[in-house]
Amino acid sequence: MTKSIAAARVALGSSPMKWAVGGWSFFIAENYVLSENRTYLISKFNDDMYHVAYGTLSTIAMSSALYGYLRKVRNTEPLLWNMTGPTPLGARLAGFALLSVGLGMASQIPPKIQLPVHYSVEANDENYATPRSVTSPMSRVGGGEGGVVGWKVRCPFDFTDKRDAAASDGSVISGLERITRHPGLWSMGLLGLGNACLVPSLPQKVWLAMPVFVALIGGAHTDSRFRRGMGGTMSAEYDMATGNVPFTALLSGAQGDVTVALREFAGEVKPLNAIIAVGLSGLWVLRKGRGVRIR
Structure with missing residues (x-):
């Protein structure tokens, strides 16, 4: 000892x-x-x-x-396991979870990703990249004035997605705001912490984990300043319904019934963005976890 x-x-x-x-x-x-x-x-x-x-x-x-x-x-001693050896299973699982959350949060910031080919009954949709006349097959729904059934080509990014249009005064909480008031900081912090799980070097682990403290301290200080009207503002209602540390407000009941809040949050997520983020996290862990030195 x-x-x-x-x-x-x-x-x-x-x-x-x-x-x-x-x-x-x-x-x-x-x-x-x-x-x-x-x-x-x-x-x-x-x-x-x-x-x-x-x-x-x-x-x-x-x-x-x-x-x-x-x-x-980078790659300096002391080492917790061999530099070229496989990462322990527990560390890989923790790394995958943290990377998935961090990259998943970051994935919600760009426009919603969608499949470029879609089977639709919409007669007109500004999100489609090609005119209705090129869809095939085509048929009227019920023979009336319904939409047109057919395969359509559309932009792979849905720039018309309105689910992020929360009230500018913070009276409506949606999307990443349900998780944390500072998604950019925490996404960086969780990505660093996830990578810290995968490296054997203790100093390198500490360096990669430090962005979590940037998010924790920086986010808390920003909130403190905004409460005092320094460099920004934050209403008491918004303060009560959101939090700095990810998921604390969502899971504590600050946004109402937890089950309902989780269901609403699931409906606000950009699903394909999140799936791609989780997939990339898995591929990174598989690659890094084998012990291959990625610089």
Whole structure:
């Protein structure tokens, strides 16, 4: 036990571990300090100078994090299993789950993906890429004024999907808002955490897991500022019905009956986008889990 504790201390105090934590910590700290003091800094300087300083420091912080990963952290010891050996089954399952959720959330941001060929009874639909006359076979439904039955070619992206059109004042919660107020941050964090499960290097695991802290701390601080009217606003109703940590509001009953909320959320998901995301996550885990070193 004593030897294990000593080894852990050495690992935590090693140069790779410091680089794994340092760059991301700098990024979190400078974002927190500058955004918390934005009103004061803008009053002392001006809005343009504030954003120049913000962007410059954020660029320096992320550059240091990327340098640390590429030159100091990646594939460094201590290793939890052989570098070229297969990833343990438990780690692969955890990685697949986290990657599926993270990539699944990201997949809901682009337009809805749909099959380019569709059998429809719609007489006119602006989403179709070809005129009605090219559909085949064609027949009237019931011989009346119904739609036209037939195979139609349409755009693979449904730019007319209206399911994301929630009220701009936040009075209607839908889609990714049901999961978290900060889907972009948490998608990045979960993708990093999923990949962290698949690598044997402990410093590399820590580096890949750090975006979760960016989402946790950054999201909470953004919420705090918006509650105080700094850089944005957030109504009390929206605050009560949504959350920072994914799924906490949805599963806690903050959006009403949990079963009903889950059913409504399922109807708001872009299904093919999510299926593709889960499939890509599975392929990545199968590839990475074999022990092949992906750089």
